[in-house]
Amino acid sequence: MIYLDYAATAPMRECALDAMNDVMRHAWGNPSSIHEEGARAKAVLEDARERIAAILGCRPSEFLFTSGGTESDSTALLSAAEAGRRAGHRHIVTSAIEHHAVLRPLEKLAKNGFDVTELRPDGDGMISTEAVRDAIRQDTCLVSVMTANNETGVLQPVGEIGELCRARGIPFHTDAVQTAGHLPTLPAEIGCDTLAVSAHKFGGPRGAGFLYVRRGAPLTPLLLGGNQERGRRAGTENVAAIAGMTAALEESVHAMQGEAERLTVLRDRLAAGLLAIPRSVLNGHPAKRLPNNVNVSFEGVEGEPLILLLDERGIRASSGAACSAGALEPSHVLTAMGQPPELAVGSLRLTLGPDTDEAAVDLTVEAVRDVVRRLRSQSPDWQAKCEGKKAFLIEN
Numbered sequence: 001m002i003y004l005d006y007a008a009t010a011p012m013r014e015c016a017l018d019a020m021n022d023v024m025r026h027a028w029g030n031p032s033s034i035h036e037e038g039a040r041a042k043a044v045l046e047d048a049r050e051r052i053a054a055i056l057g058c059r060p061s062e063f064l065f066t067s068g069g070t071e072s073d074s075t076a077l078l079s080a081a082e083a084g085r086r087a088g089h090r091h092i093v094t095s096a097i098e099h100h101a102v103l104r105p106l107e108k109l110a111k112n113g114f115d116v117t118e119l120r121p122d123g124d125g126m127i128s129t130e131a132v133r134d135a136i137r138q139d140t141c142l143v144s145v146m147t148a149n150n151e152t153g154v155l156q157p158v159g160e161i162g163e164l165c166r167a168r169g170i171p172f173h174t175d176a177v178q179t180a181g182h183l184p185t186l187p188a189e190i191g192c193d194t195l196a197v198s199a200h201k202f203g204g205p206r207g208a209g210f211l212y213v214r215r216g217a218p219l220t221p222l223l224l225g226g227n228q229e230r231g232r233r234a235g236t237e238n239v240a241a242i243a244g245m246t247a248a249l250e251e252s253v254h255a256m257q258g259e260a261e262r263l264t265v266l267r268d269r270l271a272a273g274l275l276a277i278p279r280s281v282l283n284g285h286p287a288k289r290l291p292n293n294v295n296v297s298f299e300g301v302e303g304e305p306l307i308l309l310l311d312e313r314g315i316r317a318s319s320g321a322a323c324s325a326g327a328l329e330p331s332h333v334l335t336a337m338g339q340p341p342e343l344a345v346g347s348l349r350l351t352l353g354p355d356t357d358e359a360a361v362d363l364t365v366e367a368v369r370d371v372v373r374r375l376r377s378q379s380p381d382w383q384a385k386c387e388g389k390k391a392f393l394i395e396n
């Protein structure tokens with residue numbers, strides 16, 4: 001089996017499994033209990049908090065543990081909107097290529113009286129700082145732009161956007177789920193007020209994450225109840241998952257530089273192999289993208305059958321297009337980049353990880369070439385189109 005869907009989720013790192021196992025066996029108490037079992041769990045929790053703060057370069061009080069990227073995004077966005085509403089500021093700037101964990105809460109805010117500006121990326125999938133600058137108004141209460149897109153891997157100029165927002169005094173949220181543990185992701189360097197991270201994208205468990213909240217930034221809790229996380233996120237802490245996430249993040253960050261260099265070479269080899277297939281296009285900027293992301297569309301090929309045929313051959317891939325209600329929905333990211341729907345339904349996203357090697361890349365290129373040829377040979381539309389072109393060429 002060749003797993004090339006690391007952007008969807010990564011297999012658990014051994015160190016994370018060990019850390020979780022250890023906590024579930026030996027530190028299973030409720031960290032809020034004052035007896036010894038509780039104290040043991042609390043010690044694990046506070047140790048994790050310090051280690052993550054060291055990685056982020058922030059204070060241990062500057063982030064809260066959550067159930068993952070989605071909760072972190074929702075908390076940050078709804079909280080910033082609440083602060084805006086109180087100040088009479090109801091304008092939000094975001095990008096059309098955000099993850100649904102950002103787009104859906106903003107859609108809800110739009111229904112509740114907020115004015116949301118969704119910026120389009122350029123053809124390479126990048127949001128420009130100038131576009132953010134032009135969109136900001138007197139009543140803007142939030143800017144939200146992701147560090148890297150989850151479909152194309154394109155890196156966004158969040159450092160510049162952060163600087164701009166700081167200068168204008170506007171809260172800036174960034175969904176950093178795709179860069180945390182993969183590329184340097186330091187809140188102080190980005191200049192953001194809030195930053196969302198999910199554990200399962202770097203080898204931690206699903207259902208764990210955290211939200212960085214700059215000291216002094218207002219935070220309205222999403223979940224109400226007990227006084228956990230200094231009253232900012234109620235609910236008994238998932239100490240085992242937090243310990244697993246911390247171990248996985250430390251290991252990822254430790255290996256980050258070398259791994260980024262290694263994956264960049266493999267990524268470019270994979271992209272070159274796939275682009276040698278006739279009538280294929282690379283989606284997103286060729287270089288300003290995550291070291292582990294290749295996203296290609298093949299004319300005349302739909303994403304879903306492509307993924308299923310690759311799966312039969314033991315290759316796990318993904319498509320930006322999703323089948324909803326029986327119809328293939330083109331990817332909102334590729335559509336926003338200006339891709340025609342016939343290409344936006346046919347994207348293949350391959351995301352590499354620690355287990356990926358050159359042999360896996362070469363086998364994948366072979367398999368994709370075969371599968372694309374097969375799907376095209378079965379498509380009457382594609383055949384007609386090719387014959388039309390041939391006839392056209394002969395006539396001229």
Ligand SMILES: *Cc1c(COP(=O)(O)O)cnc(C)c1O
Nearest residue numbers: 068069070099101150177178198
């Ligand atoms: C996976 C992902 C999320 C959601 O994180 P969960 O922990 O699965 O809720 C949010 N944003 C981006 C960019 C992602 O890739």
